[in-house]
Amino acid sequence: MNIVKLTALLLLPLALGACADLEATPKNKGVDRGPIGVKSLTQLKAGIWVDPTGCDHWIIDDGVEGYLSARLDKYGKPVCSGIAPPNVATGPFKAGGDIRDPVKPGEKITYTR
Numbered sequence: 001m002n003i004v005k006l007t008a009l010l011l012l013p014l015a016l017g018a019c020a021d022l023e024a025t026p027k028n029k030g031v032d033r034g035p036i037g038v039k040s041l042t043q044l045k046a047g048i049w050v051d052p053t054g055c056d057h058w059i060i061d062d063g064v065e066g067y068l069s070a071r072l073d074k075y076g077k078p079v080c081s082g083i084a085p086p087n088v089a090t091g092p093f094k095a096g097g098d099i100r101d102p103v104k105p106g107e108k109i110t111y112t113r
Helices: 003-017
Strands: 047-050 056-061 066-070 088-090
Touching: none
Parallel strands: none
Antiparallel strands: 047 056, 047 088, 056 066
16 A cells, blocks of 8 residues: 555545534524624525425525525414415525625516515
């Protein structure tokens, strides 16, 4: 076994260990911990994405990360409001973030309500 393979074999556990999450469950999941635009998720605007079965999901896009959660009624059942066709996101879900998604020249982005 040559020195390169031996070194790679010895460094592999260190490299994989660097990928491990140091804190398995963050104490407060309602805060964006990214290096840019750190803020409470309550400061971002949510929209609704309708899944292929017609049920609603809350959606937020801050430009770097996206957040998605099923929209549930007070009994924990999915809300299927029919606000938009399946596989369509509606509302200002990209508003409030510090980073904007790239837009192609001539492309017009609109948010429906």
